[in-house]
Structures are given as structure tokens and as C-alpha cells.
Amino acid sequence: MRQVFQDDNLQKSFLKKGYAQVPMLSSKQVMYLLQEIGKLRPDDNFAPKNSYHCSFLDPNLEYKCQTYNLIKGVFTPFVNEYLVGYEILNCNFYVKPPHTGEFQIHQNWPAIADISDTTVTIWCPLVDVIESNGAIQIVEGSHKILPHIEAPNSPPYFANFQKALIEKYLKPFPMKAGEAIIFDDALIHWSRKNDSDQSRIAIQILCIPSDATPTFFFKENDERFELIHADSEFFLTTHVSELYGSRKPEWKSEGFVENQNRMITEEEFAELLKNGDEIRSKI
Ligand SMILES: O=C(O)CCC(=O)C(=O)O
Ligand SMILES: [Fe+2]
Numbered sequence: 459m460r461q462v463f464q465d466d467n468l469q470k471s472f473l474k475k476g477y478a479q480v481p482m483l484s485s486k487q488v489m490y491l492l493q494e495i496g497k498l499r500p501d502d503n504f505a506p507k508n509s510y511h512c513s514f515l516d517p518n519l520e521y522k523c524q525t526y527n528l529i530k531g532v533f534t535p536f537v538n539e540y541l542v543g544y545e546i547l548n549c550n551f552y553v554k555p556p557h558t559g560e561f562q563i564h565q566n567w568p569a570i571a572d573i574s575d576t577t578v579t580i581w582c583p584l585v586d587v588i589e590s591n592g593a594i595q596i597v598e599g600s601h602k603i604l605p606h607i608e609a610p611n612s613p614p615y616f617a618n619f620q621k622a623l624i625e626k627y628l629k630p631f632p633m634k635a636g637e638a639i640i641f642d643d644a645l646i647h648w649s650r651k652n653d654s655d656q657s658r659i660a661i662q663i664l665c666i667p668s669d670a671t672p673t674f675f676f677k678e679n680d681e682r683f684e685l686i687h688a689d690s691e692f693f694l695t696t697h698v699s700e701l702y703g704s705r706k707p708e709w710k711s712e713g714f715v716e717n718q719n720r721m722i723t724e725e726e727f728a729e730l731l732k733n734g735d736e737i738r739s740k741i
Pocket of ligand 1: 552561566579581592593594647648649660662
């Protein structure tokens with residue numbers, strides 16, 4: 459398994475749990491980012507109806523480029539400080555307006571061709587978060603226990619026991635503004651709606667190994683996925699609705715993989731989770 463973290467203790471706990479919690483932004487940097495986000499003008503004005511704002515979901519290209527440059531500028535030094543040979547693929551603001559914004563439980567879409575390799579998300583709130591205002595929630599040790607490809611038109615393997623995930627497995631991570639959690643994109647994660655009167659503002663940064671092929675998994679049919687070359691520019695210039703539609707002729711193919719996805723039961727999930735260390739050691 460590749461060395462993800464510079465620090466050996468962080469690496470050890472990351473391998474086992476799938477995440478590491480680290481200090482990141484100074485309060486000055488938090489203030490700077492809050493000030494800069496206040497100047498940005500996404501089409502949804504950071505206040506979509508009954509939902510959350512995610513930069514990638516916003517149609518405004520200029521806003522998406524400004525966001526990418528702003529976040530990349532501030533976080534690249536942290537990527538280099540904590541990670542070995544990783545670079546930023548895409549970045550998002552996730553804003554939950556007051557009293558809305560519940561997520562779907564999900565794994566992040568695979569972002570490189572080899573799904574046994576590791577991509578990570580840096581998730582960094584710009585306000586203090588607790589469970590009730592939408593702190594991130596994670597199923598510890600749920601990374602790489604099943605080679606499943608979650609993608610547009612390709613539902614999660616745990617679709618049949620989501621209530622149990624919320625009741626028994628997902629745990630919130632209360633954090634101060636500027637702290638960060640760096641997690642394996644294959645971890646099951648989620649967050650509640652924001653029940654406070656202030657917007658819950660967080661940043662997500664998806665990092666991939668510099669030597670990996672950035673890839674979007676397009677579900678061609680029930681039998682296979684086509685691997686589409688998907689670099690930073692692809693995610694900036696593509697609107698999410700295009701990823702759910704038909705294949706665009708200008709997309710660059712990187713080959714195909716068989717669709718091995720299957721739905722599992724909560725019982726099987728519990729077993730896989732219990733044997734996670736052993737399963738991961740064989741990858
Ligand atoms: O902002 C959130 O609550 C969830 C973010 C998320 O799904 C991610 O960072 O991958
Ligand atoms: Fe996510």
C-alpha cells in the first residue's frame with residue numbers, strides 16, 4: 459500500500475481507520491477564506507432551496523474557477539506538508555444554509571483509474587461544527603472492504619441498510635474552524651442537515667497521487683464502466699448533469715472495467731468491517 463502521509467503515526471492510523479484528524483488553518487486564514495467566499499457569486503448565491511451548495515454543482519464557470527484557484531492557493535502547502543506525492547484534483551465549498559442541507563450517505567466517486575489505490579479528501583470546516591449543524595460523519599474502517607464503484611447511475615452498495623448506517627455505524631466528528639480531517643475517499647460518510655441559524659461552511663479538497671491517471675467512471679451499461687480521462691479542467695468545465703447523461707464524443711477514453719458492483723446486506727457489511735484490516739492487507 460502506498461505511503462500517503464509524511465508522518466508514520468498518521469500513516470498507521472490512516473491505514474486502519476481510513477482517516478486522520480490534523481490542525482490546518484490559522485484563525486487568520488479562516489478569516490481570509492470567509493472574507494473571500496463573501497466576494498464570490500455562484501448562480502445559487504450559496505442558498506439553494508432545500509439543499510446544500512457544492513461548487514461542482516453550480517453552473518457558473520467563472521465562480522468555479524475562482525473557487526479552485528482560491529482554495530488551491532491556500533491549501534497546496536498543507537497538501538505538501540502532510541501527504542507524499544499528492545496533488546489537488548478539485549476543490550469545493552460545501553455550504554449548508556440554516557435548517558437544511560442533509561446529505562446522501564455516500565462514498566466519493568473513484569477519481570483515479572486504479573480503485574485499489576488511494577485518493578483522499580481534505581475536509582476543513584470554516585465554522586465550528588458539531589453533529590447538529592452538519593459535522594462530517596464517517597464509518598471508521600469502511601474503506602477498501604469491497605471493490606465497489608459508486609458513480610452516476612451506479613448506486614451505493616449499502617442502499618438497502620442506510621437507516622442502520624445512521625443508527626449504528628456513522629459517527630460525527632466535532633471540529634473547530636480550521637481543523638481538518640483527511641480521509642480515504644472510499645470511506646462511507648455523510649452529514650446531517652444544519653439545524654443552527656448560521657450557515658455551515660466547509661471546504662473539500664480531493665487529492666490524488668501525482669503519478670495516477672485522473673479518471674471519471676462512466677457507467678456504459680450494466681456490464682461495464684468506461685474510464686474517462688478527468689483532470690482538474692474536466693471537473694471545472696463539465697456540468698454535473700452531463701455526467702448523468704450520454705457519453706460525450708470529446709471525452710478521452712482510458713479503457714474499460716467490468717462492473718463488479720453488488721448490493722450487500724447489513725450482516726455481510728458487519729463481517730467485512732470486522733475483517734477490514736485483513737482485507738486491506740491483501741490489496
Ligand atoms: O460537507 C459535507 O458535509 C460532506 C462533504 C463530503 O461529502 C466530502 O467532503 O466528500
Ligand atoms: Fe463526499
